[in-house]
Amino acid sequence: MAEKGSKWLWGCSIALLLLLAIGVAAVVGIRWYVARMVEADMTPEEIARMERFFNEPVEIPKAWQEVEPYPDELLEAAIHLQHQWETMGELPEWFDSCSGPLDKLQQGQALTSEEWDEIGQMVEDYEEFLPVVVEFVSLPGYELQSFPSKGPADHLFMAVPDFLMIQQITKLFCLQAYYQGDQREWEPAFESALTALRLTERHPASYLITHLIALACEGITVKCLGSLAARCDNPAILRAALQEMNRLDPLINLDNLEQAVLIDHIAALREYKRQGGEVDLSSGKPAADFFRQHLQIARGLSPDPSIGKVPPFAMGMTEKILYKIALPNTMEAHTRERAAKAKFDLARFLLARRIEQLESGTAPQDASQRVSEYFPEPLRDPFSDTAYLWDAGRELFY
Secondary structure (H helix, E strand, C coil), X not given: CHHHHHHHHHHXXXXXHHHHHHHHHHHHHHHHHHHHHHHCCCXXXXXXXXXXXXXXXXXXXXXXXXXXXXXXXXXHHHXXXXXXXXXXXXXXXXXXCCCCHHHHHHCCCCCCHHHHHHHHHHHHHCCCCHHHHHHHHHCCCCCHHHCCECCCXXXXXXXXXXXXXXXXXXXXXXXXXXXXXXXXXXXHHHHHHHHHHHCCCCCCCCCHXXXXXXXXXHHHHHHHHHHHHHHCCCHHHHHHXXXXXXXXXXXXCHHXXXXXXXXXXHHHHHHHHHCCCCCXXXXXXEHHHHHHHHHHHHHHHCCCCCCCCCCHHHHHHHHHHHHHHHHHHHHHHHHHHHHHHHHHHHHHHHHHHHHHHHHHCCCCCCHHHHHHHHCCCCCEECCCCEECCEECCCCEEC
C-alpha cells in the first residue's frame, strides 16, 4: 500500500514538473513570439531606440521636473473665457472654408471689397470677446495646457484643451490683424498677430496633442506676420514685433528628440503632480520608469477595475507593444515641430530684411550676414543644425 502511495506521489510530482516545464516553455515561447512581432516591421535604429528607452538612464531637463498648480486667477479666467465663447454666435460659413477670405489671405491672394467688409463685420462682432482672450493669455502661469477643455479630465488625468476653440480664436486674431493692416494700422495689427502667437505658449513637456495644436496655430500666425511685414513701412514697429518674436521663440523639444516618446508620459505625470498627486520626476532612471508610473497611476484612477490587469510575466511585452503603437505619432509630431521652427525663423529673417530695406533705402546685398544683428543668437536650420541658406537670385532665405 505504501509502495503504491509512493508511486502515486512520484507520478503527481513528475506530472506537475511536466506542467511547470510546459508552462515555462509557453511563457518563453509567447515572449519570443511577441518580441518578434513587435520588432517585425521596425528598423534596426527603431529597435535600438526602444532598447535604450527600456534600459538606459535618461537625464530629465530641470524644467520638466518643476510644476506648480495653476493660479486660482488663471483658472477663474479660463472658466470666464469658456462662458464668453459659448455665448458667441455661430461663425459665418466662409470662416473655415478653403475658399474663404482668411484662406485667400494666407495664400497671398487679393480680396474683393465685399470680402474685406465681411472681415470688418467679423472684427466688430468679436470686439468685446478678443480682449477677454488677451487678458487670459497675459496672466501669470498661462500656458496652452491651461486653456479651457471640453470637459473634466478623464481617468488618465488628461484634460485636452479645446483645440477647435483655440484654432478659431487664432484665426480671429489673424483676421483682425489682416484687417488692421489693410487699414494701415500697423501697431494694433502686429499686436493682434503677436497675441495669436502668445496663445500658443506651452511647457517643454506638455502633451503631444497640445504641441500639434500649437504648431497648427503657429503656422497660421507666422503667415500673417510675414504678410504684415512685407507691407509695413514703419521700421520701429517692425523692430518691436521682431523683439517679441525673439522672446516667443517656440523651440520646445528639439533638444530631446531621442526621448520623444517619453514626453506624453512626463506631461501626464506633471498634470497629476499639478493636481496634488505624488510622482517621481527625477533623472537617472530609464525612460520606461516614467512610462510605468503613468500606467500605474492610470490604473489606480480608472473606474474600470479590468484596466491594467496584466499578468506580471506579460507586463514587459505589453509595455513594448504600447511603446510601438505610440512611436510613429511622436516622431511625426516632432518632424512637424522642426518644420514649424524653420518657418518661424524664416519669418523673423523676413522682418529683419524689411527693417534693413526701410532704413537703408535698398535691399541689402549681404543680408545673410547683416540680419544676424537682429537675433539674440544665430538662427540654425533645425533639420541640419547648420545656418540657413541665402538665395541671392530670389532674395530669400531657405
